[in-house]
Each structure stands twice: as structure tokens, then as C-alpha cells.
Amino acid sequence: MPTGTLQIRLSSGHVGSTPGAGVQREEEVCKYIDVTTCIGCKACEVACVEWNDMPFQQTTFDNTYQTMPSTAWNYWNLIKFNEHTRDDGTFTWLMRKDQCMHCEDPGCLRACPADGAIVQYTNGIVDFQQENCIGCQYCVSGCPFDIPKFNSSTKKVYKCTLCSDRVGQGLEPACIKSCPTGCLKFGTKADMRALADKRAQQLREHSGFPNAGVYDPPTVGGTHVIYVLHDITKPELYGGLPSSPQIPVTYTAWKRFAKPIGLLLTLFAAPVAFFHYVMEGPKEPQPPLPKPGPPSVPQ
Amino acid sequence: MTPQAARIDRAARRTVTAHGQTIVHENELLRHPVYTRVVHWSYAIFFVLALLSGFAIYSPWLFHGLTPLFGGGPMTRLLHPWFSLGFVVAFALQILNWLAPMTWTSDDRRWLKGLKTYVTNAEPLEPEYVGFFNAGQKVYFWAIVVSAALFLITGIPMWFPATFGRLIVAISYVLHDVAALLMLAGFIIHIYEGTAQQPGTFQAMTRGTVEKRWAWTHHPAWYRAVTGRDPRGDYERALQRGNNRAP
Numbered sequence: 001m002p003t004g005t006l007q008i009r010l011s012s013g014h015v016g017s018t019p020g021a022g023v024q025r026e027e028e029v030c031k032y033i034d035v036t037t038c039i040g041c042k043a044c045e046v047a048c049v050e051w052n053d054m055p056f057q058q059t060t061f062d063n064t065y066q067t068m069p070s071t072a073w074n075y076w077n078l079i080k081f082n083e084h085t086r087d088d089g090t091f092t093w094l095m096r097k098d099q100c101m102h103c104e105d106p107g108c109l110r111a112c113p114a115d116g117a118i119v120q121y122t123n124g125i126v127d128f129q130q131e132n133c134i135g136c137q138y139c140v141s142g143c144p145f146d147i148p149k150f151n152s153s154t155k156k157v158y159k160c161t162l163c164s165d166r167v168g169q170g171l172e173p174a175c176i177k178s179c180p181t182g183c184l185k186f187g188t189k190a191d192m193r194a195l196a197d198k199r200a201q202q203l204r205e206h207s208g209f210p211n212a213g214v215y216d217p218p219t220v221g222g223t224h225v226i227y228v229l230h231d232i233t234k235p236e237l238y239g240g241l242p243s244s245p246q247i248p249v250t251y252t253a254w255k256r257f258a259k260p261i262g263l264l265l266t267l268f269a270a271p272v273a274f275f276h277y278v279m280e281g282p283k284e285p286q287p288p289l290p291k292p293g294p295p296s297v298p299q
Numbered sequence: 300m301t302p303q304a305a306r307i308d309r310a311a312r313r314t315v316t317a318h319g320q321t322i323v324h325e326n327e328l329l330r331h332p333v334y335t336r337v338v339h340w341s342y343a344i345f346f347v348l349a350l351l352s353g354f355a356i357y358s359p360w361l362f363h364g365l366t367p368l369f370g371g372g373p374m375t376r377l378l379h380p381w382f383s384l385g386f387v388v389a390f391a392l393q394i395l396n397w398l399a400p401m402t403w404t405s406d407d408r409r410w411l412k413g414l415k416t417y418v419t420n421a422e423p424l425e426p427e428y429v430g431f432f433n434a435g436q437k438v439y440f441w442a443i444v445v446s447a448a449l450f451l452i453t454g455i456p457m458w459f460p461a462t463f464g465r466l467i468v469a470i471s472y473v474l475h476d477v478a479a480l481l482m483l484a485g486f487i488i489h490i491y492e493g494t495a496q497q498p499g500t501f502q503a504m505t506r507g508t509v510e511k512r513w514a515w516t517h518h519p520a521w522y523r524a525v526t527g528r529d530p531r532g533d534y535e536r537a538l539q540r541g542n543n544r545a546p
Binding site for chain 1: 354356357358359360362363366372373375376377418419420423424457460461465466468469470472473476477480483484487488491495496497498499510512513515516517534537538541
């Protein structure tokens with residue numbers, strides 16, 4: 001987690017300005033995933049585990065080619081295999097590389113109460129800083145893509161870093177480097193979006209996919225991982241990709257406004273009590289004790 | 300109260316009472332026996348710990364101020380549910396202990412109608428019908444019961460989010476906050492009423508006794524019940540003699 005080479009523009013649970021915000025000009029990065037040319041080879045899964053030095057773990061056989069049911073704290077990149085029957089009765093695999101979407105408006109970061117446990121760099125990468133993580137797992141509930149995963153022995157949450165350590169040194173993420181078909185690409189957000197739009201147009205006009213489109217959901221401000229899908233109207237088919245990902249209002253309006261206002265209103269009870277004492281005085285047991293008078297005999 | 304709950308209440312009371320005593324001086328009445336005091340301060344301590352550790356995580360504005368009290372953020376997160384569980388267990392004993400005197404009656408509705416008189420200290424004595432607890436104390440007690448239940452129901456999914464899922468945790472988060480604010484407001488008023496606002500009240504929960512003057516002033520029906528005397532009459536006699544001695 002190279003905070004030295006990447007500037008932080010947004011920090012979770014942080015009061016005041018973010019030290020790195022706006023000090024450097026940096027391009028927003030983006031991972032491009034064309035699911036139509038993915039062959040499901042899982043080279044990206046292996047590259048992810050290798051580069052991040054994660055311990056290997058048992059796979060789960062579930063009558064599919066999928067390595068395991070969902071990503072894990074030590075398995076950040078998973079190809080979701082979905083068998084799909086087209087309208088004409090023919091069969092197709094829908095394979096989608098599932099990992100953190102690096103939202104422009106990250107629900108995990110919004111939900112996190114710990115200062116600096118989740119940060120967003122100027123280049124758009126959302127990264128967890130485990131040394132600041134308190135293990136509350138609010139991020140799990142704040143993420144619309146079910147990405148952050150809790151490790152119950154370290155009591156920390158982990159997820160894809162978009163290889164922020166590699167990107168900080170000018171390299172592409174490990175998954176991109178390993179992809180043999182070129183369905184994964186890495187570059188600036190603008191370039192990747194333009195490429196994705198062009199590819200979707202090609203699919204619509206020349207390949208018989210009239211509904212092809214780019215998945216870059218505006219409900220989370222766009223993402224720094226974008227998909228080209230055969231059918232943009234049904235993203236759920238691709239292993240439950242939400243068509244309209246939402247951050248719970250709990251971590252947006254409630255956390256930002258209702259919580260501080262509610263606390264201030266509640267703490268208002270203290271000055272009310274104080275001024276009640278000043279204005280009305282105490283309720284003495286009756287009749288009150290006689291006040292000590294002057295001594296009857298001068299000393 | 301179910302027979303089982305009554306058994307727990309009896310057993311806890313017997314255990315604590317065997318190791319404590321209350322000294323009642325002349326002109327004093329026994330207000331809270333040893334058991335009530337021990338239980339009260341047990342959950343009071345857990346309450347304050349849960350309050351501080353909870354508000355540490357409540358807002359970024361409080362995070363850096365309060366988490367060091369518990370050894371940092373992760374430790375605060377780890378301890379908070381256990382403090383809260385301690386509170387719930389100790390407070391459950393108090394619910395059993397106080398179920399009878401905290402029962403809502405028609406007199407309590409009357410008392411609430413005259414709340415303005417109470418708040419403005421307009422009358423020196425409480426109305427004749429006010430028993431062991433007034434309606435304000437009962438409202439606070441039942442508000443704590445409700446918010447403690449809300450805390451527990453919403454706290455468990457927040458403790459084990461993987462078991463309950465994203466949506467339930469997100470809803471629990473809001474309700475947990477509402478319960479916290481409800482309790483905090485009540486707690487501030489409770490401390491004020493129990494100390495500065497009503498001289499002589501704090502010792503009821505520490506030494507366990509109150510002055511007779513205090514009893515006929517704040518809880519006349521209770522005074523009548525325990526002494527068999529007329530609270531108003533005793534007050535007027537004390538007033539005439541110009542001192543605080545009970546007859």
C-alpha cells in the first residue's frame with residue numbers, strides 16, 4: 001500500500017481536508033474487461049494470488065468451472081462462470097472477472113468509521129489500509145458488489161488493491177499482465193471508456209449483439225473497472241452484477257447529516273439541565289434546613 | 300414474572316445481600332437495599348464503557364478522542380459488544396428487581412399531566428399519590444428497557460455481519476444510532492435529576508438511605524406506606540417547629 005507514491009484524495013472516517021488532495025496532477029486509471037473475449041483461463045486469478053503473495057487455499061467444486069463461490073479475503077480475483085441459454089435455445093458461457101470495482105463514490109469508504117482505513121488515491125484506486133482497520137466490517141455492508149472480505153483471525157478486511165503497489169511504480173496490475181487474449185486492458189479512464197464504447201459499438205453493429213454496452217454504473221459515480229457486456233440490459237446474468245448498485249442511505253445521508261445533528265441535539269440536554277438549575281434551582285427536601293445564622297455570642 | 304425469572308431474581312438477591320448492609324440513621328429511611336445498589340452500579344459502569352466505546356465509532360469527530368481510552372480503534376471495536384452485553388445482563392436483573400414498582404398506573408398519567416408544575420418547581424411537595432417511583436422515573440426506566448432491547452436486537456447483526464447480510468446490518472446501523480441517542484439524552488437528564496437537581500437523592504443509590512424530609516417531599520405515598528404516617532401532616536409539623544426533625 002504505497003502511500004509514498006500515490007496521493008490520497010479521500011480518506012474514510014476523516015475530519016477536515018485530506019493531506020494529499022489536489023497536490024499532484026494525476027490521471028484517473030481504469031481496468032477494462034471485455035467479457036466477450038474472455039476465455040475463462042483463470043490466468044488472472046493465478047497472477048493475483050502470486051503477485052500479492054497470498055496463501056493458497058482449497059478450491060470449492062460446485063458443478064461449475066468456477067474456482068469458488070465468491071471472492072475471499074485471500075482471493076481477490078475470481079472468474080464467475082454462468083451457464084446461459086439464449087432465446088433461440090443455444091447455450092453460452094457468460095464469464096466475468098469479479099473483483100473490486102474501485103467506485104468513484106466508494107460505499108466501503110463511506111461506511112468506514114476508522115480514520116484512514118480506506119483511502120481513495122488521486123488516480124481513483126480505492127485501497128484498504130489494514131493498519132488503520134478496526135475490523136467493524138461496516139464496509140462489507142456498504143459495498144454494493146460484495147467485495148470486502150473479513151479475515152476472522154487478523155480481524156481485518158481485505159480486497160483487490162488494483163495492484164496499487166505496481167501502479168504506483170508505473171506498472172499495470174498483475175491480472176492485466178497475465179491475460180492471454182487481451183480482454184483485460186489498463187490505462188486512463190478516458191482511454192478505457194473510449195475503447196469500451198468502440199468495442200460495444202462493434203458488437204452491436206457487426207457481431208449480432210444489439211444490446212451490447214459498457215458497464216460503468218453512474219449510481220456510484222462510475223467505476224475504475226469497466227465491463228463490455230453482450231447485453232447491458234441484463235448485467236445480473238453475469239454472476240449477479242447489479243444493474244443499479246446503491247450505497248445504503250445509512251452510510252450517506254444518515255451518516256453524514258443525521259448522526260452529527262442527532263448527537264448535537266441530544267447533547268443539548270446538558271446545557272438545558274445546567275440552565276434549568278440556574279433558573280429554577282434545586283428541589284430541596286421540605287422544609288429546607290435553617291441557614292446557619294451569625295453566632296449569638298460575639299467571639 | 301415467570302417462576303424461572305423469579306428464581307433468578309431471588310438467587311441474585313440472596314447472593315448479594317449476604318455480603319452487604321445498609322446503615323439507616325435516625326430520621327432516615329431505607330430507600331435502596333444493597334442488591335439494588337450493586338446491580339445499579341454494575342450496569343452503570345458497563346453503560347458508561349459501552350457509551351464511550353460506542354460513540355468512539357459513532358462519528359469521525361469523536362474517533363480520535365475516544366478510541367485511545369480503550370487502547371485504539373481495533374480494541375474499541377472488540378470491547379464494545381462485551382461492555383454492552385455486560386450492561387444487558389446486569390440491567391436484566393434490575394428489570395426483574397423493579398418490575399413491580401415500575402409498573403405504570405393511572406396515577407402516572409395524572410403526574411405527567413402536571414409535568415410543568417414539576418419542572419418549574421412550582422409546588423414544594425409532590426402530589427400525595429406519588430409512590431416509590433414517580434412517572435418521570437418510570438418513563439426513563441422503560442425508555443432504557445426499549446432502547447436496550449433495540450440495542451441488543453440490532454447489535455447482534457452488527458457484531459456478526461457475515462451471518463446476517465448487508466441489508467440487515469445497514470438497517471441495524473440506523474436503529475442502533477437511534478437507541479444510542481435516546482439513551483444518551485435520558486442519561487444526561489438522569490444524572491442531573493439524581494445529583495444537582497434534587498439534593499439528597501444521590502445518597503439513595505450510594506449509602507441506600509434518604510432523609511424522611513426527602514421521602515415526604517418527593518414520594519409521599521411511599522412515605523405513608525413505609526412509616527404509616529401522614530406525609531403532609533409530618534411536613535406541616537416540621538414546618539411549624541422550624542426544623543427538619545421528624546416527629
